[in-house]
Amino acid sequence: MSKHQPIFPLAVASSSGNLPSERGDAGLAGVQSGVDEIGFVGLGHMGTAMAANLAASGRRVIAYVRRLDQIGRLEALGLRPTTDIGDLLDCKIVISMLPDDDAVREIVLGRRDIGLDGLAAGLMPGAIHLSMSTISTAAASLLASEHARNGQGYVAAPVFGNPDAAKARQLFIIAAGRSADVARCQPILDNLGQRTFVVGADPQDANLVKLLGNMMSATALEMLGEVVAVVRKRGLDPQPFVDIMTATMFSGRAHKIYGDRIVRQTYAPGFVLPLVLKDVRLALAEAEKAGVPMPSVGVVRDRLITGISRGYGDLDWTALALIAEEEAGLCAIPSRNPG
Numbered sequence: 001m002s003k004h005q006p007i008f009p010l011a012v013a014s015s016s017g018n019l020p021s022e023r024g025d026a027g028l029a030g031v032q033s034g035v036d037e038i039g040f041v042g043l044g045h046m047g048t049a050m051a052a053n054l055a056a057s058g059r060r061v062i063a064y065v066r067r068l069d070q071i072g073r074l075e076a077l078g079l080r081p082t083t084d085i086g087d088l089l090d091c092k093i094v095i096s097m098l099p100d101d102d103a104v105r106e107i108v109l110g111r112r113d114i115g116l117d118g119l120a121a122g123l124m125p126g127a128i129h130l131s132m133s134t135i136s137t138a139a140a141s142l143l144a145s146e147h148a149r150n151g152q153g154y155v156a157a158p159v160f161g162n163p164d165a166a167k168a169r170q171l172f173i174i175a176a177g178r179s180a181d182v183a184r185c186q187p188i189l190d191n192l193g194q195r196t197f198v199v200g201a202d203p204q205d206a207n208l209v210k211l212l213g214n215m216m217s218a219t220a221l222e223m224l225g226e227v228v229a230v231v232r233k234r235g236l237d238p239q240p241f242v243d244i245m246t247a248t249m250f251s252g253r254a255h256k257i258y259g260d261r262i263v264r265q266t267y268a269p270g271f272v273l274p275l276v277l278k279d280v281r282l283a284l285a286e287a288e289k290a291g292v293p294m295p296s297v298g299v300v301r302d303r304l305i306t307g308i309s310r311g312y313g314d315l316d317w318t319a320l321a322l323i324a325e326e327e328a329g330l331c332a333i334p335s336r337n338p339g
Helices: 044-056 067-075 102-110 139-148 163-167 180-193 201-232 238-247 253-263 273-290 296-309 318-326
Strands: 039-041 060-064 080-082 093-096 126-130 155-156 172-177 193-198
Touching: 039 067, 044 060, 044 163, 044 180, 067 080, 067 253, 067 318, 093 180, 102 139, 126 139, 126 180, 139 155, 139 201, 155 172, 155 180, 155 201, 172 180, 172 201, 180 193, 180 253, 201 238, 201 273, 201 296, 201 318, 238 253
Parallel strands: 039 060, 039 093, 060 080, 093 126, 126 155, 172 193
Antiparallel strands: none
16 A cells, blocks of 8 residues: 555545545646645644644745744744734645634634634635644534635645654644645645545545544553553552563554553653543544444543543543552552653
């Protein structure tokens, strides 16, 4: 399988390796793959790392922020920060990396009460909104429709990976959108991640894949936490146990990376619990809409609520293991420092 080969049956590759376009590729003749300036909205830990990588590769990145105190930090990374979203509206591609549905809707649709213009009304026809946020499928469909109504493209491209992976350009990217739009965004995606999986022409499909993938990781962390708590309570060192499991039946990235952190009781912020809970609730809503029970994810939801209520909202989702230890009657001291 090539680096960008579509992996879903509905995403049948053409002879060029790209997805068939719904509006044809003729209109893109002569259009440069990259763009002179890229807009970027959402400069949290993930977004900042991604935008900085684009700037380091020679791209001119206009970064929209709302607070003046962020300007100096972003300038030092080679970005062009602005507090005026209007500065992004001439960009051919604008990337968003925002925390939830409401934040992305606000950026796309705008808010009249605070005088914020939205991307849909302001971007020029033919521009593309590259949404890399983890949002609901309903929100993705709404945003795609709004951009299409204004003659713009919309590509959903949520990512698997934490801020460290973002800095190292090691993200895995799940992309969906019209083939011509995905093709125009591909050089940017190549710069941000190690591999892109194109899953179809409907943007919401990328967000569904991302949400369900996160649930597989979250339930794996919950199970790791529970079994490590058993090992600790029996007075054993959990490191050999995790080493055996990850060398045999559970050799995936999640078990190896997070298993080691759980053994070391390292819960330094990466994917913090409130954002995990947001994704869990979105995934459960998707499952309910499809008529599919997800009881294991329900357990994770309750654990997250417990952890946040105990003051662990600033910890990484590896803190699911901390909660499991506390529930087992073990005395656990949360570490907020990198391992």
